[in-house]
Amino acid sequence: MPEDSPLWEVFVRPRRGLAHSHVGSLHAPDAAMALRNARDLYTRRQEGVSIWVVPAAQITASSPDEKDAFFDPAADKVYRHPTFYDVPEGAPHL
Amino acid sequence: MAQHAHSEIIGMQPEANWITRAPTLKRKAILLAKVQDEAGHGLYLYAAAETLGVTRQTLYELLLAGKQKYSSIFNYPTLSWADIGAIGWLVDGAAIVNQVPLCRCSYGPYARAMIRICKEESFHQRQGYEILYTLSHGTPAQKAMAQDAVDRWWYPSLAMFGPPDTESTHSERSMAWKIKRFGNDELRQRFVDMCVPQAAVLDLTIPDPALRWNADRGGYDFTPPDYAELMAVVRGNGPCNRQRMAHRRQAYEDGAWVREAAAAYAAKRREPVHA
Numbered sequence A: 001m002p003e004d005s006p007l008w009e010v011f012v013r014p015r016r017g018l019a020h021s022h023v024g025s026l027h028a029p030d031a032a033m034a035l036r037n038a039r040d041l042y043t044r045r046q047e048g049v050s051i052w053v054v055p056a057a058q059i060t061a062s063s064p065d066e067k068d069a070f071f072d073p074a075a076d077k078v079y080r081h082p083t084f085y086d087v088p089e090g091a092p093h094l
Numbered sequence B: 001m002a003q004h005a006h007s008e009i010i011g012m013q014p015e016a017n018w019i020t021r022a023p024t025l026k027r028k029a030i031l032l033a034k035v036q037d038e039a040g041h042g043l044y045l046y047a048a049a050e051t052l053g054v055t056r057q058t059l060y061e062l063l064l065a066g067k068q069k070y071s072s073i074f075n076y077p078t079l080s081w082a083d084i085g086a087i088g089w090l091v092d093g094a095a096i097v098n099q100v101p102l103c104r105c106s107y108g109p110y111a112r113a114m115i116r117i118c119k120e121e122s123f124h125q126r127q128g129y130e131i132l133y134t135l136s137h138g139t140p141a142q143k144a145m146a147q148d149a150v151d152r153w154w155y156p157s158l159a160m161f162g163p164p165d166t167e168s169t170h171s172e173r174s175m176a177w178k179i180k181r182f183g184n185d186e187l188r189q190r191f192v193d194m195c196v197p198q199a200a201v202l203d204l205t206i207p208d209p210a211l212r213w214n215a216d217r218g219g220y221d222f223t224p225p226d227y228a229e230l231m232a233v234v235r236g237n238g239p240c241n242r243q244r245m246a247h248r249r250q251a252y253e254d255g256a257w258v259r260e261a262a263a264a265y266a267a268k269r270r271e272p273v274h275a
């Protein structure tokens, strides 16, 4: 059985001023073809002004199973949010 | 998901059959765009299926070996240009009714693929409806052609919702896993209720003498499709099953040199350059 060509993750920037966001993935033998295929697959209706393709194998992801422990340090630091603080009445622009 | 992906890919065939014979350049460009969308749908869905760990190559081989199926609707032939209209209106229309609930199904990658697909499908349905409207308001011969297409595609479209819930083998599990959110019969009824007023605007007749409004149920009574025929087509005995698979195999083999050349080129470029 022939092997699949590498998997690429596709990120599209919808408009200037917005960040690229993940739209899906595709198989292609190299980056140039991945980019062209991404254009045909994900921007047939002017969905973007810029595309990134990234080899899926190059992405390091946090483990969904360890989600709770991994993000735990942020859980008890409510003082990082402005809403934690009482603003005295009458203090402007705070 | 795999069966859905295969359906999009095989579904390109009946319509591609008319690309070179579209009546105007505009219709040809539209049909090309639609068939290209269906290829895209197939690719979104293959990618979603692959997130479960299966390789693309395995999925292709399962289809080519006949071990995974595709929607039976694509085993019917497209005999006239009006069939392109009827497919857009009825087949894509039925697909939309089936697919909209899937946008909120429990498996994220599938649901996200379905959201993209549903956005594109409404163009498919409208272009088909417009083809039929143009024909049904044209010459008597054109209107007859439109009616003939609707006569042939109506029941196969109803069959797209699958067997009745009482006989459906997978429905119960799919519902429990919240992949499917509504039963086959409920979606079929929804489709019929949508089509009746649309057919009236087309000035075409739905080929069902038993079709009538049932005020008690708040829906139309209608003749169910021939499920024995559906099962025969599923088992491989539809008018075009062999042709569709032969064409798919041929296309896969004909494309082999392109895949090999692209892979060889990529490998060559990865080699270190010796000065």
Ligand SMILES: [Fe+2]
Residues within 6 Å of the ligand: B008, B037, B038, B041, B117, B121
């Ligand atoms: Fe589609």
Ligand SMILES: [Fe+2]
Residues within 6 Å of the ligand: B038, B092, B095, B121, B124
């Ligand atoms: Fe479609």
